[in-house]
Amino acid sequence: MKEEWMVALSALVDGEEVADPALLSEALASAEGRAALLEFVRLRAAVRADDSCPRPEFYEKVRPAVGPARAWSSRGLLRGLAAAVVFVLGTAGLVDLGLRLRGVKQPVEQPPRATRVLRFEPGVDWQTTTR
């Protein structure tokens, strides 16, 4: 089999650029080329069939040496604070805008004007009593 075919098939298996598609077409048209492609795939499966992990002692030694998984830097804290302020101000602005658009009147400092007046006459409408 041509070496160029094998090189093209190997690159194809890796998802890399194949410079000459015609070469690849020739390789795939041949039974030898297809067999080689299958062997590359089998080989990959064999190499990746490894679920081994380090022993627990390894983690006991290495994890403390590499430090905590998460820590806040001063820059990170400032960024978080700034994001929180922007969020609060933005939310308040949106709520205010929504209320205005819906025509909901905001409370004002002066009491509302009276729309009608009820008068009560002492001795007529009410009596003063002593107990």
Added chain:
Amino acid sequence: MEPPRAAGLFERHHLAVYRFLRRATGDGPAAEDLTQEVFLRIVRGLDRYEDRLRERAWVFRIARNVLVDRHRRAMRTDRDLPLAAVPDPASDARQTEAIALQEALAGLREEEREAFLLREVAGLGYEEIGAVVDATSDAVRMRIYRARAGLRAWLGASGGTVVSARRETVR
């Protein structure tokens, strides 16, 4: 850009680094020691973090350097490095196959084996592998192809079930 934290790098990459080194050495405890060395170097060298390399490629560049240093130390002390353990006669077929694969990997040239393992175990692309091993993408393409061509003999002979108990060593 801030460099990533060592602990985060460890959590994201230590298994791939361990398996890469285990495949490259054929020795689990040695792979643990080397993985530890990789992450200690990362802790010490975070200020030299290279943005031009993808995070994973940077980690594997250090792993590769650790591996190269191990080979150099072995050469200085004139000591053979075992690449594959003798299989237990009672072990299952999968373990035997794994040992046969390890022997086949040991038979490859160093530059072909490392390019192949960086592709298959570490999952790096050709350009990233080139950055790790200081080679062009085309050179990486050829090394990986040659590794596969060399390993085809193992596949062809074994059908996945080769029984081989020879102890292979490399320098």
